[in-house]
Amino acid sequence: MNTAATTTTDEHADSHDHEHHDPRLAHHFDSHQQQFDTGKLGIWIFLVTEVLFFSGLFGFYAVYRSLHPEVFLYASQFLDTTLGAANTVVLLFSSLTMAWGVRCAQLGQSRGLLVCLVTTLACAAIFLGVKSFEYTEKAHHHLLPGRAYQSPEHHDAAAHATAADGETAAAAKEAEAAEASVHGDHGDESLFEKTKHTLSYMTTVLWGVIVLSGIAFGLLFKNPNKKTLATIAGCVLVSAIGMQLGAFSSIGYHQLGHAEKPTDEEIELAETVPAEYAKQKEKIPEPMLARTFFSVYFCMTGVHAIHIIGGMIAISWLIVRTVHGAFTTYYFGAVDFVGLYWHLVDLIWIYLFPLLYLIN
Amino acid sequence: MSDHVESDAHAENTQSCHVHIVPVKVLVGVFLALVVLTVITVEAAKYDTGALDVIVSMAIATVKASLVVFIFMHLWYDKPLNKLAFFFSIVFAAFFLCMILLDSHAYDNYVKGFTEDKTPEFLVKEPEAAAPAAAPAAATDAKPAADTKAAPAEKPADEKKPAASEKPETDKKTTPETIDKTDSK
Known part of the structure; x- marks a missing residue:
């Protein structure tokens, strides 16, 4: 113990004498190996806290599903399995490129690392783009958590209610209000148009990002020291393009579904839901409880999306550092650690996808 | 003399970082396996197997998750301490979920x-x-x-x-x- 302490101080003094202390090695570490191992344990502990954090949400899900399985059966039909599966594959691919990037970093291939990181960032952005399409669509269908939720067949029930007229006044009023608000924009076509319209704001943002990154690249040409700024602009540009790509490919997919089969089960609420509803009428009290499914859905996917955004920021930071040539064969800890975090985010999606989308 | 040798060894130590590097073939193979498993789980969900449904989809998800954890996250080649930390987080999460589910039907x-x-x-x-x-x-x-x-x-x-x-x-x-x-x- 004692001897070890003396040798470390000796080495420390030694390195200071020689005046070439490695800036990549923090003062309190003996070697890069030690620094890497310490960091790795740290990131694993962080991942443990993440697992436990998400286990709370999974507990919410498990309790709610075990108590009300019919709500999940009913409500998960509003989630588009194809989009979910596509998102899963995109995220798995980003995981592959991240793992490949870690490999490149370990081998000191900085160009390969850069390509892998940019691909990962783009895939993350595509994931968010598809997710934003899904969220926008849900918002226009009023499939929202809590009070914002409106039952998709509410107007149908309201029509019955006004005929039967056996309810409390408050419920009837609520139903009528829902009918009034839904009636104007009910057709699936118009809802889809509204979704497209909302997403068109994303295009405006993309143009803004293109202009700003153009300015940043212009500054780079004038002054080569502006590398960091230009790289950040490039990351934002890649993210914006990726989101655009994701959103518009899901719009395209939706349009394709429209053209090919007019009664597509997952998407078209107008045709399918009354039939489904009629089937389940006796056993499911959905209108009150279905909103809780959307609370679960938005809570879990929302927290996951926040993690994706955090991961994108971390990956952008890695890209900036890679451009500056920070990583070598003995110093790649940051890449590995962000990679571990990214794989955990992927892992959570691997569980979320079947739990939310694939309920039969 | 001995000082010289010491500093040499020291330089070699600090400038290296020994880790397991996963070959590209393995990475791509794992990715393809994950995609195949995703397709399987989507297809399996179309068959109505009742209560078995959740179990099947969770089993597939667990296979996928362990592929990611062991290969992509290098946990298979990692230090025992890291393995232990992650293992216990899973154990405690499972314990937590089981306890919640035991209690949730009590009322x-x-x-x-x-x-x-x-x-x-x-x-x-x-x-x-x-x-x-x-x-x-x-x-x-x-x-x-x-x-x-x-x-x-x-x-x-x-x-x-x-x-x-x-x-x-x-x-x-x-x-x-x-x-x-x-x-x-």
Whole structure:
């Protein structure tokens, strides 16, 4: 113990004498190996806290599903399995490129690392783009958590209610209000148009990002020291393009579904839901409880999306550092650690996808 | 002399970092396996296997997750301490979920009794919307009220027993009576 302490101080003094202390090695570490191992344990502990954090949400899900399985059966039909599966594959691919990037970093291939990181960032952005399409669509269908939720067949029930007229006044009023608000924009076509319209704001943002990154690249040409700024602009540009790509490919997919089969089960609420509803009428009290499914859905996917955004920021930071040539064969800890975090985010999606989308 | 050797060794130590590097073939293979498993889980969900559904999809998800954890996250080649940390996080998460699920059904009978006592509006709304005539609905409304008068009388008697046995009985009782009512009307 004692001897070890003396040798470390000796080495420390030694390195200071020689005046070439490695800036990549923090003062309190003996070697890069030690620094890497310490960091790795740290990131694993962080991942443990993440697992436990998400286990709370999974507990919410498990309790709610075990108590009300019919709500999940009913409500998960509003989630588009194809989009979910596509998102899963995109995220798995980003995981592959991240793992490949870690490999490149370990081998000191900085160009390969850069390509892998940019691909990962783009895939993350595509994931968010598809997710934003899904969220926008849900918002226009009023499939929202809590009070914002409106039952998709509410107007149908309201029509019955006004005929039967056996309810409390408050419920009837609520139903009528829902009918009034839904009636104007009910057709699936118009809802889809509204979704497209909302997403068109994303295009405006993309143009803004293109202009700003153009300015940043212009500054780079004038002054080569502006590398960091230009790289950040490039990351934002890649993210914006990726989101655009994701959103518009899901719009395209939706349009394709429209053209090919007019009664597509997952998407078209107008045709399918009354039939489904009629089937389940006796056993499911959905209108009150279905909103809780959307609370679960938005809570879990929302927290996951926040993690994706955090991961994108971390990956952008890695890209900036890679451009500056920070990583070598003995110093790649940051890449590995962000990679571990990214794989955990992927892992959570691997569980979320079947739990939310694939309920039969 | 000895000092020189020492510093040499030191330089070699600090400038290296020995880790396991996963070959590209393995990475791509794992990715393809993950995609295949995703396709399988989507296809499997189309077949109605009842309660087995969740188990199958969770089993596939766990296989996928372990592929990611062991290969992409290098946990297979990692230090035992990191393995242990992650292993215990999973164990405690599982423990947590099991405890929650054990507890969550403990009050089922009370909840059922409560819903029978006073039917919430969302339960009332459905049958009335379905039934065209108001008269049978009124009859069913009256019937649970009569039942619930009986139910509290029963409750103190078998307080010690878990109330699971008595509830289905009341269910059975209600349905024939209501049918009788509607028939007579």
